[in-house]
Amino acid sequence: TTAGFSYFIIKYYLFKGNEDGFGLWPTLFGSIGALITTVMVIPIVAKLSKTIGKKKAFIISQGISVLGYVLLWLLFIPGKPYLFLFALPFFSFGIGSLFTLMMSMTSDVIDIDELNTGKRREGSLGAIYWWMVKFGLAVAGLLTGLIYSLVDFIPNAATQSDQTMFWLRIFFSLIPILGTLGAMWVMNDYDVDEAKAIEVSALLQKRKAQKKQSSAYLSGKLLSLDSNANVLNTPMGLDLSSKSEAEIATQFSEILNNGLHGLCFSPYIEGQDTGDVLSENQIIRRLDIITPYAKWIRSFSCTEGNELIPEIAHKKGLKTLVGAWISADKERNEREIQSLIAMAKAGLVDMAAVGNEVLHREEISEQELIGYIQRVRAALPDSIPVGYVDAYYQFLDKPALVDACDVILANCYPFWEGADNDHALSYLNRMVELTQLVAIGKKVIITETGWPTKGNNVVAAEPSQLNAMKYFIAVQDWAKNHEIELFYFSSFDESWKVKQEGEVGAGWGIWDKNENLKFK
Template sequence: MSFRNEDYHPYQENWQQQQQRQDFDSSDSAGFDFSEYTSKEDLGKLWNETIKKGMHGICFSMYEDGQEPGDHITMEQVERRIEILKPYSKWIRSFSCIEGNEFVPQIARKHGLKTLVGAWLSDDLEKNELEIEALIDLANKGFVDIAAVGNEVLYRNDLSMEQLLEYIKRVKKALPNIPVGYVDAYYEFVLHPELVQHSDVILANCYPFWEGTSLEHSLGHMNDMFHKVLNVCEGKRVIITETGWPSQGESLRDSHPSSANAMKYFVNTQQWSHTNDIDIFYFSSFDESWKKGAEGEVGAYWGLWDKKENLKF
C-alpha cells in the first residue's frame, strides 16, 4: 500500500450519492450488528473469536523497528513471523522476491500455507529484472500458487502501461501453469480493460479508509468497489488483495483510526468474505514503523499484530 494524497482516486463517486442510485446493490453492505458490544472488552472478545476462525489470506509484513525496504531480511525472522500467522490464515501474500522476501513463499509452503507471490516493480528497470527472474525461479521451484507482477505500479505512475504489460506477458509465457495477475487499486481495472485482458486472475486493492469513508459506510463502500471490478472481470476470479483499517493515526475526512474501528472493520470484512465466498488478503499482519515516513503516523498501525508481534486486541 502506497501513500495516498487526500483521495485514493478522484474517479470514485461520493459513496452516499451511489446509495441513492437505483442500480446500487446494498444487500451485502449492512455489516455486523455491534449494538450488544458496547464495551471495548466485549468488542475485543468478538474480534478474537473472529480471528481465531481464520482468514482466507494475510499480507506479510517483513520489517521490524529499524528495518525498511532495501534491507536484507533473514530467513530466521521470516520463519518466526510465518509461525505466528499460520494458525490464522490459509494464504500468505508477499510483495517482493529479493532481499529476503524470497524466503516468504518458501517458508510459507514449508508450513503448509498457500502463496500469492509478488514481484515488486518500480521505475528501477535493473531491479525489476531481478524481481521478475526471482519470481519465475520461485514458481519453477514450486513455491508460487498465484504470481502477482507488480503492485500499484500504475497508481504510482512508475511504468507505462506498455512496460507493465510486457512484464505480465513475459511471466505468463514463463509460467503457463500458474495463474498470473497484477495488483492495483480496484478502479484501475475499470479504467484499463487491457489489464483484465492480460490477467488470469484480477487482484484488486480496496480501501474505504483511503477514500475518506466512515466506518458505518465502509463495508457498503467496499462491496461497491468489489462489484465495480466484478462487472468488468470477464468472468475471471476477483481477489481483494488488500483491505484494512488502522488502529491509530490521522483521520481522513470521515475515516477515523481507532482500536474500536479497526476491530469492527475486521469483523465486518471477515463476515462478508465468508458469507459471500469472496477471497480477501487482509492488510496487514504486523505494524511497521517505517511506514510513518510515507503515509504519516497512520501508516504504522495497520497490523492485526503490533510491532512486537503480539495480537493487538
C-alpha cells in the same frame, strides 16, 4: 540575573557606592552589549554556522562567551570602569549565538520529527522551546533573590562588604561559566549538521511532491466514479452497534482463531526499511506467529530476502501469493521477474502478482506493465494464476490490463476513501461490484483491505482500536458470505510506513511492531 548583578557590581565594586559618575556605566553595559550582539555577533555566528555547521558554531561561540566572562572578572577594576567594555564583544557571543542558533536548530528538529512521524509539529515543539526559556527566566528570577540573601547583600546600603562583592562576582562570572561549559557538553551530542539538515529537507520535499507512494489515495474516489453513490450511505453487514467493546474484542478473537483466507505478510522489523535485506530468522519468527490464523500469505517482492518467504511459508503449510515488485528501476524489475519465475518453477508459488500499485504510483506505463505480466504468464505453468495488484479503480478503464491478467487483484480501502466506519462495508462492497463489472468473468480477489488503529482521520474515517476490530469483523463475515477471497492488510505494524503515510501508516497490523496481538 546578569543585568541585575552587573548593576550592583558596577555601583558597589567599581564605584564603591559613589553615585557620582556611576549612572552612565550600567546603561553602557546593556546598550553596548546589545549593539555588539546585533551588529557583530549575529552576522558572525550566522556565517560560522554555514561554514562549519551549527553545532561547531554554537560551541565556538559559547567558548568565546566563556572568555568574555573571564575578562569581565579581570576587567572589572575599581576606578577604571571603561576597561569592562573590552570584554563585552566576547561576552555578547553567549546570548547572541544562543538565540541565533537555537531557533534554527529547533527548525531542524521539527523537520526530523516530521520525517519520522509524518506530523508537522512546529507549534508544539516551538512552544516547548519557549516554555523552557520562560521557565529558565523564572528560575533565574527566583535564584536572584536567593543569591542576594546568600551573599549578605544589603538593599539600599551606601556600600557593601568586600566579601559580599566577591561572592556576587563569583555568581556573575564563575557560575555562568560552569553553566556554559555544561551546555557545550550537552550540545556535543547534537548530530544534525548542514548536510543532514539539507538531506532531511529534501526527503520531506520529495514526500510532498510524490503524493502516490502507497495505497493512500485521494478521499472520495469512489464517490467520483459511481453514479449510484447513494448505496454507500446504507449500512450493510453485521450490526455491531449494540455490542460493547469487550464483546467486539471477543468476536474479533473468535474470527481470527477460526482462521482467515489470507494475510498480507509484513516482514520488516523495527529499525528496518524497505531495501534492507530480510533475515531467514525474522521471516520464520513472524510466519510462526501468523501460520495458525491464515491459509494464504501474500508477499510483495522477490529480492532482498523476500525470496525466502515462499519456501518457508510452504514448509509451514501456507499457500503463497507471491509478488514481484515492479517500479521505475528496470534493472531491479528484471531481478524481480527472474526470481519470481524461478520460484514458480520450483513449486513455491501458488499465485503470482506482477507488480503492486505501480500504475497508482505512475512509475511505468500500462503497456510496460502488461509486457511484464505477459512475460511471466508465458514462463509459468498454466496452473499458476498470474495477475497484477492495484487499487480497484485502476482496472475500471483498462480492458487491456484486465485481459492480460488471469485474476483481478484489487486493493480496496474504504478508510482512504474517507468512509465512516459504519458505512465502510458498503464502500468495500461497491468497489468489488464495480471491479467485477469489468472483470469479464475473471475472479476478483481483494488483495488488501484493512483499518488502522492510530493516526489522523481521513474525512469521516477514524483510526482506532475499536473501529479496526469492527471493520475486521464486518469484512471477514461479508467475504465469507459472498465467497470473496480476501487478504487482510496487514499482519504486523511496520514503522517504516510512517515516512510514506504519517503515523497512520504504522498502525495497520493485527499484531504490533513488537509482534504482540493488538486486539484482546
